[in-house]
Amino acid sequence: MLLLTSDFHLGYGYNTEREKDCFFVLDEILKEQTDLILFAGDLFDSRVPRLEVLAEAMNFLSKLKEKKSEAKFIECDKEINKRALHGVPFISIYGNHERRANLINPIQSLEKAGLLINLHCQKIVFELNGEKIAIHGMSYVPEKYSRDVLTEWNPKPVPDAKNILLLHQNIEPFIYSPLEDVNLKISDLPKGFDIILNGHIHFRNTVQIGQGKLLMPGSTIPTQLNKKESEIRKGYFILNRELKFKEIKQRDFYYKVAERKEEIEEFLKNLKNSELKPIIKIKIKNTSRLDLNIIEKKYRERGILIFKKEMERSFEKQKTEILRKQMSAEEYGMKLLKEKSKFKDSDELLNLIIEDDFAGVEKLLKDNFEEKEKQPT
Numbered sequence: 001m002l003l004l005t006s007d008f009h010l011g012y013g014y015n016t017e018r019e020k021d022c023f024f025v026l027d028e029i030l031k032e033q034t035d036l037i038l039f040a041g042d043l044f045d046s047r048v049p050r051l052e053v054l055a056e057a058m059n060f061l062s063k064l065k066e067k068k069s070e071a072k073f074i075e076c077d078k079e080i081n082k083r084a085l086h087g088v089p090f091i092s093i094y095g096n097h098e099r100r101a102n103l104i105n106p107i108q109s110l111e112k113a114g115l116l117i118n119l120h121c122q123k124i125v126f127e128l129n130g131e132k133i134a135i136h137g138m139s140y141v142p143e144k145y146s147r148d149v150l151t152e153w154n155p156k157p158v159p160d161a162k163n164i165l166l167l168h169q170n171i172e173p174f175i176y177s178p179l180e181d182v183n184l185k186i187s188d189l190p191k192g193f194d195i196i197l198n199g200h201i202h203f204r205n206t207v208q209i210g211q212g213k214l215l216m217p218g219s220t221i222p223t224q225l226n227k228k229e230s231e232i233r234k235g236y237f238i239l240n241r242e243l244k245f246k247e248i249k250q251r252d253f254y255y256k257v258a259e260r261k262e263e264i265e266e267f268l269k270n271l272k273n274s275e276l277k278p279i280i281k282i283k284i285k286n287t288s289r290l291d292l293n294i295i296e297k298k299y300r301e302r303g304i305l306i307f308k309k310e311m312e313r314s315f316e317k318q319k320t321e322i323l324r325k326q327m328s329a330e331e332y333g334m335k336l337l338k339e340k341s342k343f344k345d346s347d348e349l350l351n352l353i354i355e356d357d358f359a360g361v362e363k364l365l366k367d368n369f370e371e372k373e374k375q376p377t
């Protein structure tokens, strides 16, 4: 049996009421009798996850090593740490939330410890119950390069095998947010794969393409908190003879558009009780002037309340906001430093800061800013 999943976003909601929610999926998966786990990117919510979050991920991956799997390793077109094959192998690509150009990312760190296998324009082949399973994977590349990188790699299905391709990209018409770039179209996808498992898209979807399926399992917790996410339950896919979706433990999530205070209170009063406090997002129409603090205080035991005032914002401003949200602090810092200063070594400076290299930072800044003072006397 194969387990197909994506976008755990471990670490999402840190320091909020929801900070433990991202870990629900790990317990659920550990209860499954699976032979292989295929993961399509964004294991973490951040490129440099907190140690608390990393510890949960490592604990999960090492528990997989104690479980039984019938999958037998045949070959991989890169050298792998054989320890990663113990127990239930976790075959992964990294997503946009992990990618760190030219720096080791958290998925690659876990790979070094033999806790998972990461693919980037590579494939790995197993045998399971007399059938060959070939897993091909391309980790996230910036959208403007996605088609070129995929075309150049040109993955070919292995004959007489079940072929699964892991991706983490926008694929038109499936786009994470309408403000993001998209370069790949369904027609660009390579032919002959039984399943293309695509991460990045946080709402679940399945599309038949030719003989195969484009499968987007969605994130395992709601992160976008939009209407679409409120309509689709979270979970993962299991592939035995048939493909089956399994819902995981999660909070109910309601998305409500309202204008008047009475309308909001009516809605909140009539919510059905549930074991976990639900997430309630209320979008307030432009025209209303409400004291949301009062409503929040009165109903905070009913649910995790998120209010959003509908405002008129320019497309450009929205785009900047979205871009900002998707960038890590490091990417955003890099962008601002480049745009707003003439400091030529901004990339290096940020890398040194991220690496916590005190001496390096000091030297770089001294070399750049103290030159004038050092002139011969």
Ligand SMILES: [Mn+2]
Residues within 6 Å of the ligand: 007, 041, 042, 095, 097, 200, 201, 202, 219
């Ligand atoms: Mn994601």
